[in-house]
Amino acid sequence: MRVTVKLFARLRDIAGSPELARDVAPGATIGSVWRELAREFPELARYERSISSAVNTDYARMDHVLSDGDEVAFLPPVSGG
Amino acid sequence: MTPALLAIGRGELNLEAVVGALSGAAPGADGAVVTFLGLVRNHNAGRSVRYLEYEAYEPLALKAFERIASEIRERWPSARLALHHRIGRLDVGEASVAIAARSPHRGDAYAACRYAIERVKQIAPIWKREFFEGGDVWIEGATADPDDDRARAEAERAACV
Numbered sequence: 001m002r003v004t005v006k007l008f009a010r011l012r013d014i015a016g017s018p019e020l021a022r023d024v025a026p027g028a029t030i031g032s033v034w035r036e037l038a039r040e041f042p043e044l045a046r047y048e049r050s051i052s053s054a055v056n057t058d059y060a061r062m063d064h065v066l067s068d069g070d071e072v073a074f075l076p077p078v079s080g081g
Numbered sequence: 082m083t084p085a086l087l088a089i090g091r092g093e094l095n096l097e098a099v100v101g102a103l104s105g106a107a108p109g110a111d112g113a114v115v116t117f118l119g120l121v122r123n124h125n126a127g128r129s130v131r132y133l134e135y136e137a138y139e140p141l142a143l144k145a146f147e148r149i150a151s152e153i154r155e156r157w158p159s160a161r162l163a164l165h166h167r168i169g170r171l172d173v174g175e176a177s178v179a180i181a182a183r184s185p186h187r188g189d190a191y192a193a194c195r196y197a198i199e200r201v202k203q204i205a206p207i208w209k210r211e212f213f214e215g216g217d218v219w220i221e222g223a224t225a226d227p228d229d230d231r232a233r234a235e236a237e238r239a240a241c242v
Contacts, residue, residue, distance in 0.1 A: 008138055009208035010219040052206075052225040057140040059227055073138055073206075079220035080137070080166060080207025081119050081178050081198055 001026060001068035005033060009076050011051070014043045024066060030055065031062035033072055050077050086162070087146040089139050089207075091169040094118070099181035102163035113187035115194040119178040121171045125220075128213035135168040135177060138206040142166070145205045148227055152200065153182070153193045156237065160184035160193035166207060177209075192240040199236035203229075 005020045012018050015037070024033060030053045038044045054060055054073040066072065084102040096116050103114065121133050150162045163181045171177055178201065182193035201207075204227045209220045226232065 006138070008206065009136065009210070010221070013219075050221070050224050054138070054141055054206075057138075057144065059141070059225070073141070075138065075206050075225055076208065076219070077221040077223055078202070078204070078206055078225045079209045079222040080135070080142075080205040081202040 001028075001066075003028075003033065003066055003069070004071045005037065006071060006073040008073070011044060011047065011074055011076050015041050028066050029062065030060060030064045030066065030072055033066070034062065034074060037074075047074075047076055051075060052078075084163075084165075086164070087143060087150065088165045089137055089142055089146075089168060090165070091167065094165050094167050094176040094179040096179055096181065099163040099165055099179045100183075103161055103181055103183040110185055111183050112185050113190040114181055114183045115187070115190040116182075117178070117180040117194050117198055118176045119198065121173050121175050121177060123173045125211060125213070128211070128215075130173060131212045131214065132170055132172045133177070133212070134170050134210045135166075136208055136210075137166070137168050139168075141206045145225075145227065146201075148204070149197055149200045152233070153196060156196070157184065157189040157193050159186075160189045162193060162197055164197055164201070166201070166205070168207070196236050196240035199239045200233070203232045203236060 052075040084098040086102050165179045182190045184190040203223045204225050
């Protein structure tokens with residue numbers, strides 16, 4: 001199945017793109033997508049403990065199981081205001 | 082047309098819009114409106130700031146604002162919130178966030194207004210990139226976790242001092 005990955009701020013700079021399409025196996029979680037990305041872009045690894053994640057524009061935990069067509073977002077620590 | 086209660090956009094912010102957004106309901110019952118305007122400062126962490134660029138994950142940021150408004154209804158049932166955040170390039174002195182809180186009594190309006198800005202900084206998926214003399218850097222503050230009760234309690238403490 002296929003998911004869309006959205007990246008913001010510094011994470012986007014590291015990956016060089018705001019949006020990536022990824023093929024994942026059934027049963028894939030947000031966490032497994034993240035680990036795959038961190039292998040692809042090793043600079044992401046240091047964000048492991050500080051990122052938040054969302055699925056289909058709602059906050060979700062790393063153990064959330066993904067469905068085909070989901071939009072997964074990885075968010076570095078926020079700095080609005 | 083009444084301005085939206087909660088909004089993200091690229092246009093200049095002003096307090097009239099957030100105050101106006103709250104003018105509809107219960108016009109005679111409220112005794113206080115407290116407003117907050119967050120401005121781009123010309124210095125940060127020893128650096129001379131030239132300008133900031135804000136970006137947001139807009140649909141989730143609006144949901145975060147809705148969540149903040151609902152937390153305020155829970156904690157200060159008589160208070161209501163309007164919150165506008167600007168994204169894009171902002172020069173020194175420009176407003177990045179405008180907040181108004183309205184309630185029958187000033188205590189709740191002050192508390193709700195302060196609580197809102199503390200929660201924006203904790204859970205809204207918005208980021209600023211600082212362009213300073215000699216370089217630029219993404220500012221990274223809090224790990225956004227709306228279910229972190231400790232952070233929520235911290236915002237409530239700040240609101241109620």
